[in-house]
Amino acid sequence: MQCATKLMKFNLENPLTNFNTIPSLFLLESDHMPTLKATDDVCFREEAICLISQFSCKFHPFISYLAVNYLDRFLSSQPMPQNKKWVLRLIAISCVSLAAKMNRTDFSLADFQGDGGFMFDARTIERMEYLILGALKWRMRSITPFSFISFFIPFLKLKDPALRQAIKARAVEIIFKAQTVTKLLEFKPSIIAASALLFASHELFPLQFPCYHKAISSCLYVHKENLLKCYKWKQKIGKEGEEGSMMDMASGWDTAVNVLDQQFSCSESGNGSAITTAAPGVRRERDEEKENEWLPQQ
Numbered sequence: 001m002q003c004a005t006k007l008m009k010f011n012l013e014n015p016l017t018n019f020n021t022i023p024s025l026f027l028l029e030s031d032h033m034p035t036l037k038a039t040d041d042v043c044f045r046e047e048a049i050c051l052i053s054q055f056s057c058k059f060h061p062f063i064s065y066l067a068v069n070y071l072d073r074f075l076s077s078q079p080m081p082q083n084k085k086w087v088l089r090l091i092a093i094s095c096v097s098l099a100a101k102m103n104r105t106d107f108s109l110a111d112f113q114g115d116g117g118f119m120f121d122a123r124t125i126e127r128m129e130y131l132i133l134g135a136l137k138w139r140m141r142s143i144t145p146f147s148f149i150s151f152f153i154p155f156l157k158l159k160d161p162a163l164r165q166a167i168k169a170r171a172v173e174i175i176f177k178a179q180t181v182t183k184l185l186e187f188k189p190s191i192i193a194a195s196a197l198l199f200a201s202h203e204l205f206p207l208q209f210p211c212y213h214k215a216i217s218s219c220l221y222v223h224k225e226n227l228l229k230c231y232k233w234k235q236k237i238g239k240e241g242e243e244g245s246m247m248d249m250a251s252g253w254d255t256a257v258n259v260l261d262q263q264f265s266c267s268e269s270g271n272g273s274a275i276t277t278a279a280p281g282v283r284r285e286r287d288e289e290k291e292n293e294w295l296p297q298q
Contacts, residue, residue, distance in 0.1 A: 010102040012062050012146040022151055025143055026221045029189050032143040034072035042182050044080045044088060045071065049180060051092035055112045059096075059105055061176060062146075066099035067092075068179055069142045070132060077135035086118045093120065094128040102140055145175045148193035155215040156201065163204075170200035187230045194222055195230040 016024055036042060048071055056064040071091065080087070093112045100107050109122060133140070149171055158164045174196040178184050184192060194216050201212040217224045 010104075010141055012066065012142070012144055013150060015141040015143050015147050022221075025147055025151075026190060029143045029147075032069075032073070032139060033188060034069075034076040034185050036072060036076055036182060036185055041075050041080055044082075045075055045182060046180075048075075048088055048092045048095075051089060052096055055093060055096045056099070058111060059100060059107070060103065063096065063099045063103055063105060065144070065146075065176060065179060066102060066142060067095040069144060070095040070098055070136065070140075072185060073142075074132050074135045089118050090120055090124065090128050091132070094125055094132055097125060098129055098132060098140065143189055145189045145193035145196060146172070148190045149175075149197070152194055152197050152216055152219070155219065156197070156212050157215070167197065167200045167204055170204060171196040174199050184230070187226060188223075190221060191223065191226050191230050194219075194227055198227075198231055 016028070036045065049068055052064055052067045052071065056067060074091065074095070096112065097107070109120075109125065149168055153164055153168060156164075156167065158167065171193070175192065178192060178196065187195075197216065198209070198213055202209045205212065216222065217227055
């Protein structure tokens, strides 16, 4: 299996090489969605994600993301045995192993088993890999939010390559962070991608945010109500009982976008208007007023 899998060249942003069309991605994305609901599975998931992060820390972040995607889809297929730490560890190792093979990354089992935990031989890991492959119906070229980022960016009509790269980098960072939030698994990958770009645009181009939201929500493939739910999803933050939107969670993360570390403006051709960009995390009162123009009144 290892040799056959390594022959596959996989890219999270372009997963379906034989169906390289946007309609195909939107049509098939539901087949790649997990359906986690049980509380026990959620607890199991949190522990497994910690192990996956530990095992894949030496690899590209995409490997960790893909491994968690495999984990979520696998956990959706069957109940997990409780109080068996060795099973959790074996599943986590196998998910990382499969993700590394799909990304054609060289690795050794020693990369996963050098911390004194449960030790598994190659045959045991391979048997678990086959179990995961069966549960996923061998759909290893996962359709994720990364598959839709490049599709949605043109809706923003940013002609400066530096600005396009900046908003893409921020959206990618948000997608990475959002994967750990179990509640977001109910949304399609395309909706998460669109929401991530909205989060990023609100931080980087706050004055243009209402226009960007209108542009993205006008896409025929986007369910407007689900987009709004994903963007304004409520979660507990800070003190117990205090709620905040996912926007608040996203704005609290450290940004990797260096090109927008300071304020600058650029002129976009077409309408002649100037786009003023605030430093990441900066939110002004008038910006929030503009954001609320498209939000439903309570």
